[in-house]
Amino acid sequence: MSVKLGIISLGCDKNRVDTENLLAYAGDAGIEFTADENEADVILINTCAFIKKSQQEAIDTILEFVEKKKERDFKIIVTGCLPERYKQEIVDAIPEVDAFLGIGEYSKIADVIKSAREGKKVVDFTPCDLPSTKRVLTTPYHYAYLKIAEGCDNHCTYCAIPKIRGKFRSRTIESLYDEAKILVDEYGVKELNIVAQDITRYGMDWDGKPHLAELLEELCKLDFHWIRLHYLYPDSITDELIDTIAAEPKICNYMDIPIQHCNDDILRAMRRRETKAGLHQLFKKLRSRIPGLVLRTSIITGLPYEDEAAFEELCGFLQEEKIQRAGAFPYSPEEGTPAAKMLNRVDSDQAQSRAELIMQLQSQVMDQFNESRLGTTLEVLCDGFDPQAMAYVGRSWAESPGIDGVIYFTADRDVQPGQFVPVRITGIMDGDLTGEVTEEE
DSSP states (O other): OOOEEEEEEOSOHHHHHHHHHHHHHHHHTTOEEOSOTTTOSEEEEEEOOSSHHHHHHHHHHHHHHHHHHTTSOOEEEEEEHHHHHHTHHHHHHOTTOSEEEOSSOGGGHHHHHHHHHTTOOEEEOOOOOOOOSOOOOOSOTTEEEEEOEESOSOOOTTOOHHHHHOSOEEOOHHHHHHHHHHIIIIIOOOEEEEESSOGGGTTHHHHSSOOHHHHHHHHTTSSOSEEEEOOOOGGGOOHHHHHHHHHOTTEEEEEEOOOBOOOHHHHHHTTOSOOHHHHHHHHHHHHHHSTTOEEEEEEEESOTTOOHHHHHHHHHHHHHHOOSEEEEEEOOOOTTSGGGGOSSOOOHHHHHHHHHHHHHHHHHHHHHHHHHTTTOEEEEEEEEEETTTTEEEEEOTTOOTTTSOOEEEEOSSOOOTTOEEEEEEEEEETTEEEEEEOSOO
16 A cells, blocks of 8 residues: 655755655655645654744644644654754653654655554664755745755854754765756756855865855756855855856846844854954945845844844944845744853843844835836746736745745736746835736846
């Protein structure tokens, strides 16, 4: 009898790639997939444990299926960052789970499913493995993520990722090229989003030198329309990388550079290697050498040592730099990290209110950016049709899937998901752009 597998994937796009690896290995073993949880013989939950909020979401999801298990016979397998981080603690806390698999050899998934189905409890925390070239896309086929490395060597004081994911380990250029070629040839992917905990460190574990520019030059030989860069740490952005981005038309003039803060004392306490002056200098250089550059960043509010003066300094920095895309998050003290032991903590409610204030300031920057695009014609990648808006929905090179805004547009002809169309921007709706397909280029 065939086994039907349902998968719940939580967390970031890097976790999504792990889920797609799991699906591929399960499929190779003849295991069927189902989107209907009521049909599934096995539910696999790929968890996130980056911060307390994501941990709680993972635990709530597991407990939801534990309750459903009382009404219907199926097996639960939990994998990802939560069991990898807490190991026996989570095993003991939720004994109803049939199998726990850490961030290890996902090629074992078929054997784990078989054992769980036979009533054998499985607990396997093997050393963290690199992603496989095997994938089953869970995104629409016109865009995908390429995870170029695993782990992290930055050891920021607020972050538990190195403890969970291990040391930074780059995949070979050959394996990434082969995987990207499959994404183009077999799925028809047009937009490739490059991800890792820190893509600027790509290859530095080989010889101490960054090799991201070299990798991008190889990927640009493939038939992608857009290549987008996420998670570039500011201190490792080289002139060679800037030149490559500026010269390669396939690489979007869009850079996701998480700065977290700008105050020098806080940056030192976070064990970040940049300074406020260095960030100003970097952004000036990037904008001068990559015309029309759109920047995205992440901000943490309420970090230890963030007094009112430091927070006002952060607000002033963001108003001056006018970074078009930003996310702000209140600091979450994470067990086992140096920052969790620091004094001078900010009250959690105040940290939350500061994050909300940052987003209010950023909404003004985003509004100005949107207004500057009115009347222009943009190349838009169609993601589908929204029946509520009665319009197609898509994105330009300046919008990354799932985290930035979208463009709603009308057309007097049929537009398919994955198709590029010229859209004249005519309006703004709740922070998103609106427009209509035109014959203009």
